[in-house]
Amino acid sequence: MGRWWWKTAALVAITALLLRSYGGDVIGVGWDKESLLKWMSDLSDKLGIWAIPLYISAHTLSIALCLPSTIFLETGASLIFGFLTSVICVFSAKILAASLSFSIGRLIFRNSTSAMDWAQRNKYFKILSNGVARDGWKFVLLARFSPVPSYIINYTLAATEVRFFLDFLLPTVVGCLPMILQNTSIGSLAGAAVATASGSKKSQFWSYFFPIVGILSSVLISLRIKKYSSQISVPEISSKKDNTAESK
Template sequence: MYKRLLLAALLTFAIAIAYVYRDHLHVDGLRTWVDAGGAAAIAAFIVLYTIATVLMIPGSVLTLLGGALFGPVFGTLYNLAGATLGATLAFVVSRYIAGDWIARRTGGISRRLLDGVASEGWRFVALTRLVPLIPFNLLNYLLGLTRIPLRQYVLTSAICMVPGAAAYTYLGHLGNAAVSGDANIAQKLLLGLALVGALLFVPRLVIRLRRKPMMTVQTLSNRLADGDELLLLDVRSADEFCGEQGHVSGSRNIPIDQLESHLDELNGYLERPIAIICKTDRRSAKAGRLLLKNGFNDVHVVENGMTAWCEAGLPVER
């Protein structure tokens, strides 16, 4: 009840502000205000961005606005400053004020994230900033539940948010240039497309760098024989698992289309080795990418899967 009343009051206040300043709510009017305000206007923008981040208001609109008002370079700096300050404040609120309440509300997500940070530290923060596994505003509060030092969190976040901030800021600058009839809009458009393409490539690059080499069936057989405490995850369907090829003794069957909903069951293997097997290795590779995105650190795909296992004459169960 109180949340709804607060939301209604904030909405009413926002509508009133928009009505009073309706003649200034366009880029030219805002730029005039920024030019007149100087450093105070810049500070006000950063404070607004900080507050929006803490209140979990999507910052994409403000990022685009920052690019339109301040240009690609200074816009990126101001957007990054606001996002970093907001992320830091949310982290502090979560850690020292509302940690228990947030943990209860987020359930399995917070447990998996706590385990991931415990095993990887700041590297997990870098991964989740570069690969958007969890929405930015929610992630700030969730990371406050972990034991990562505040200094590491702030520094890692600021560095790893640069690619996204630069790309979205430039898009805002590009939109303003298009509206104002910039003669060089074609060149700027090509550069904007290149930045967006690079931004989309970053998550794949991060996952590729974390990917382990494929494991041969002989290596898998040797490790199992030596009593290695690895999880052998078979991602074929249940019919295939019990079908003609059979399965490796001790393997656990979770079909690829059900894997994402069963990740909480695998939390004990965030830092322990996981070997993934299917008929060949296509579904295994897909499962490996999913596990890496969710913080599992020692993931191996079995090369050519059960096909290679059977061709090598290794024992199976049916």
């Protein structure tokens, strides 16, 4: 686990240095979304190709630190990088943040009895713990499709006995895709609408095509998972009925 602390420290240091060098104006911008988005776009122009690793680092840290900026960063990414690049950037940040949060959480919960006692008294932890014990990776996959913020799931699952690679990481890779496609598509469609309103003819078809495909994909995947979740709940109901019948 020690290597994760070195990686985290390096990630924070690199992000801080880049922001100090190129992001001095952000203090004056404040947290106004339009001004901040303009600052991000200007920063992207200044950094060039380095804007991508900076964005991934910033988004990774925002999730690991439980900051309420995930949706804004994901919708804003497509306005800055374009739809396909933003999907890759957001996906990379999500996976890195999940791995980092899980490692930090497991380190804390396994070395602090007070933190573990607090988790065991939490009703949400009991739900996740029981679900993981019963269904393993299937429950983790379904949790990723829930409206619960990803950072809560990351840290809560770290307190359970779930295995990192098979039960946590692989379901996360699949489960995070619908929300990523949805959020980046919203930002891309907004950018395409603005470009159309301003009279720009540049790549209008592709500006709408990929986001619409992204939204349709997220809807289809979500419906598939909903159908799957209803199917795995049937054996539980039937087993309860069988137990009731046997008791009679």
